[in-house]
Amino acid sequence: MKNNLINILANSTKELDNQLLMDYVSGKLSDSDQHAVEEWLADNQFAADALDGLQEFGNKDQLQEYVRQLNLDLKSFLLQKKQRREKRKWKDHPWTYIAIVFILCLVIITYLLLRLLSENSR
Structure with a gap:
């Protein structure tokens, strides 16, 4: 003590x-x-x-x-x-990164499709 x-x-x-x-x-x-x-x-x-x-x-x-x-x-x-x-x-949650990348890809693809459709409609 x-x-x-x-x-x-x-x-x-x-x-x-x-x-x-x-x-x-x-x-x-x-x-x-x-x-x-x-x-x-x-x-x-x-x-x-x-x-x-x-x-x-x-x-x-x-x-x-x-x-x-x-x-x-x-x-x-x-x-x-x-x-x-x-x-x-x-770092211990790789599915979080995968989900974020997947959502970003969907947003980019949607943006490009909408832009392409708007140019074709002109």
Whole structure:
């Protein structure tokens, strides 16, 4: 779990060291370091909300299961989105191209026949 949290924090603004944040979550900081982290969290509302959410999980196994379920749901959603996008591609539907070409040929032939008939009637 610790590695997962470090990976989540890898894209942070680097104002604070990732290990310092991990120690804060686990309660391993000295009073001065803990105070410094809390000051930073006071200025960064998004990080403070995320940290509050993590701290609400009393059972770390429950947190790990929640993260796993979120990842599964995200993968499922992205797979469905990819499948819908692939369905919309025309390359997999050759009959669509054949129908379009056939209709265009009919329109051109009809136009030429009408033009030929109108010239003969003069």
